[in-house]
Amino acid sequence: MISVAIDAMGGDFGCEPIINGVVDALQERKFNAFLVGDEAQIKSFIPQDQGFEKYITYVAASEVFEMKEGATDALKRKESSIFKAVDLVKDGTCKAVVSAGHSGATMSLATLRIGRLKGILRPAIATLMPNSIGGRTLVLDVGAYVDCKPENLFQFAIMGEAYAKEIMGLNAPRIGLLSNGEEDSKGNEVTKETFHMLKKMQNFIGNVEGNQIFDGSVDVVVCDGFIGNIMLKSSEGVASAIGKLIKNETKKSPIAIAGSILMKRVFKIIKKSTDYDEYGGAPLLGVKECVIISHGKSTPKAVKNAIFQALKFADSKINSAIESEISSNEQK
Amino acid sequence: MISVAIDAMGGDFGCEPIINGVVDALQERKFNAFLVGDEAQIKSFIPQDQGFEKYITYVAASEVFEMKEGATDALKRKESSIFKAVDLVKDGTCKAVVSAGHSGATMSLATLRIGRLKGILRPAIATLMPNSIGGRTLVLDVGAYVDCKPENLFQFAIMGEAYAKEIMGLNAPRIGLLSNGEEDSKGNEVTKETFHMLKKMQNFIGNVEGNQIFDGSVDVVVCDGFIGNIMLKSSEGVASAIGKLIKNETKKSPIAIAGSILMKRVFKIIKKSTDYDEYGGAPLLGVKECVIISHGKSTPKAVKNAIFQALKFADSKINSAIESEISSNEQK
Numbered sequence: 001m002i003s004v005a006i007d008a009m010g011g012d013f014g015c016e017p018i019i020n021g022v023v024d025a026l027q028e029r030k031f032n033a034f035l036v037g038d039e040a041q042i043k044s045f046i047p048q049d050q051g052f053e054k055y056i057t058y059v060a061a062s063e064v065f066e067m068k069e070g071a072t073d074a075l076k077r078k079e080s081s082i083f084k085a086v087d088l089v090k091d092g093t094c095k096a097v098v099s100a101g102h103s104g105a106t107m108s109l110a111t112l113r114i115g116r117l118k119g120i121l122r123p124a125i126a127t128l129m130p131n132s133i134g135g136r137t138l139v140l141d142v143g144a145y146v147d148c149k150p151e152n153l154f155q156f157a158i159m160g161e162a163y164a165k166e167i168m169g170l171n172a173p174r175i176g177l178l179s180n181g182e183e184d185s186k187g188n189e190v191t192k193e194t195f196h197m198l199k200k201m202q203n204f205i206g207n208v209e210g211n212q213i214f215d216g217s218v219d220v221v222v223c224d225g226f227i228g229n230i231m232l233k234s235s236e237g238v239a240s241a242i243g244k245l246i247k248n249e250t251k252k253s254p255i256a257i258a259g260s261i262l263m264k265r266v267f268k269i270i271k272k273s274t275d276y277d278e279y280g281g282a283p284l285l286g287v288k289e290c291v292i293i294s295h296g297k298s299t300p301k302a303v304k305n306a307i308f309q310a311l312k313f314a315d316s317k318i319n320s321a322i323e324s325e326i327s328s329n330e331q332k
Numbered sequence: 333m334i335s336v337a338i339d340a341m342g343g344d345f346g347c348e349p350i351i352n353g354v355v356d357a358l359q360e361r362k363f364n365a366f367l368v369g370d371e372a373q374i375k376s377f378i379p380q381d382q383g384f385e386k387y388i389t390y391v392a393a394s395e396v397f398e399m400k401e402g403a404t405d406a407l408k409r410k411e412s413s414i415f416k417a418v419d420l421v422k423d424g425t426c427k428a429v430v431s432a433g434h435s436g437a438t439m440s441l442a443t444l445r446i447g448r449l450k451g452i453l454r455p456a457i458a459t460l461m462p463n464s465i466g467g468r469t470l471v472l473d474v475g476a477y478v479d480c481k482p483e484n485l486f487q488f489a490i491m492g493e494a495y496a497k498e499i500m501g502l503n504a505p506r507i508g509l510l511s512n513g514e515e516d517s518k519g520n521e522v523t524k525e526t527f528h529m530l531k532k533m534q535n536f537i538g539n540v541e542g543n544q545i546f547d548g549s550v551d552v553v554v555c556d557g558f559i560g561n562i563m564l565k566s567s568e569g570v571a572s573a574i575g576k577l578i579k580n581e582t583k584k585s586p587i588a589i590a591g592s593i594l595m596k597r598v599f600k601i602i603k604k605s606t607d608y609d610e611y612g613g614a615p616l617l618g619v620k621e622c623v624i625i626s627h628g629k630s631t632p633k634a635v636k637n638a639i640f641q642a643l644k645f646a647d648s649k650i651n652s653a654i655e656s657e658i659s660s661n662e663q664k
Contacts, residue, residue, distance in 0.1 A: 225512065233542030266588045
């Protein structure tokens with residue numbers, strides 16, 4: 001059975017939504033949950049005498065690494081729940097860690113304590129974006145590192161391809177480089193150089209534009225963490241603005257309100273298909289074990305799905321696939 | 333009366349939508365339209381004996397600069413409609429030029445033939461994005477130049493502020509720097525340095541995230557052309573994906589179809605408020621006269637609104653405002 005370390009304290013709303021998510025996950029699948037934090041607090045949210053306890057191990061951590069702290073301090077905070085959760089993976093107790101805490105701290109600790117895969121220069125945060133044909137597009141990096149070099153972006157492509165094959169089950173994922181135009185000549189200095197490196201990948205389809213992330217014409221989109229973050233936040237902003245405009249305009253007319261009631265099911269489906277909670281977290285690719293970074297505002301559903309992602313990742317061959325691709329490219 | 337040069341041939345669909353847009357514009361406002369291209373073709377789309385002719389001057393151009401050509405060749409193509417249209421501004425015949433042709437060519441010609449404003453290192457394309465509170469957010473640069481230096485981004489902020497004051501009528505426009513987080517410490521190498529330069533601007537509100545473009549919390553957003561293009565295309569992609577998902581899900585149920593009929597007015601308003609045609613073109617800021625770059629697929633409505641933008645720009649003091657701000661900053 002796979003053991004997953006869970007930072008029970010790091011989220012914006014304390015341990016309640018995290019533990020509720022863990023309980024929901026245990027109701028659907030069996031795994032060993034290592035819950036790191038204040039045992040008394042954590043226990044108060046676990047239904048007693050329902051058989052959950054045998055899957056749970058409590059690991060005491062007296063401190064919480066707060067959102068306002070600088071990621072570089074994470075290494076010194078040895079009593080924090082995130083430090084202890086990551087170290088359960090480092091020492092081999094667990095195969096994966098899930099944290100809704102400070103994402104910079106999680107990244108630093110994962111990189112420095114668990115370590116990078118052989119040959120990987122920089123890990124990347126990968127996220128799944130919903131597209132208009134009902135599928136998902138993997139985008140990386142969405143925030144681990146700004147100011148990437150072409151070698152970094154090239155490695156992101158290799159890691160993204162491995163994820164698409166091993167986790168998403170795609171045979172020949174289409175890899176695209178995010179740019180300001182589809183033509184080969186488009187790009188900035190960094191992406192132009194990256195383009196030439198990516199040409200040797202069989203599944204590279206060339207430069208892709210921002211809209212292609214959402215139209216199903218590409219499976220893996222590569223960019224640096226600065227651009228990935230801006231793209232991600234802008235997309236969320238557009239979706240939220242459209243939602244608000246529809247709501248505000250509907251409120252003005254009884255006819256439109258009636259219409260919106262009849263369309264309720266449609267809006268529910270749209271909400272579900274664009275819902276972050278459906279996947280619950282973003283894997284940090286390029287480190288030696290599975291690290292899932294969840295949103296500070298994660299709901300129990302998001303936590304549950306982040307744990308399911310961790311189980312799938314820990315059960316896959318993605319990391320050996322990444323290492324072998326990186327090493328075969330080094331030999332070229 | 334203001335004279336506007338219009339590249340009648342450069343759009344994706346030939347001169348018909350362009351000329352229809354010119355005629356629609358002339359029906360609402362009076363200006364001198366200099367139509368550059370094939371006179372016989374252009375004339376065939378102008379209703380005769382309705383008084384339009386007295387506002388129209390035909391300027392012959394035997395060639396069209398095609399979308400597939402490289403922007404750097406634009407200077408050599410002296411018989412092309414875009415070259416001749418830009419030169420009508422250069423020689424003082426017209427106060428503004430509108431083109432739905434090759435945007436790279438328009439930029440090159442504007443920069444090299446009309447020239448940059450005193451002190452401006454690089455012009456920028458500015459675009460208005462709709463936000464959820466029914467207003468517009470100005471974003472620049474959205475594609476003129478990739479790989480910007482901090483000095484360029486600083487100047488974009490000055491140009492954006494001038495546009496917001498002189499054209500949008502805002503007294504104290506809030507200027508933001510597009511970044512991967514709101515905190516002062518966030519950013520990549522270029523934006524971190526830009527941040528320090530922008531701090532001396534009174535209306536600078538700091539780093540802004542992608543979603544803020546769409547929530548009305550900032551008036552002018554500064555970024556380089558690579559990122560601006562990706563943000564723009566991603567946003568369009570999300571809006572289009574949501575539209576498609578709603579349409580596809582609605583089709584599956586008669587109840588939802590009935591609902592969508594009742595909500596028709598709401599969807600129409602949303603479409604209108606997110607409609608590119610409503611402003612019709614993006615001004616190239618930082619050149620000595622007014623240059624409006626329109627989409628190759630511009631409808632007559634987009635062309636009409638691009639012309640109205642040109643009239644407003646040509647009638648404003650924006651360029652002297654930019655020059656005086658740039659010069660006062662140089663003295664600091």
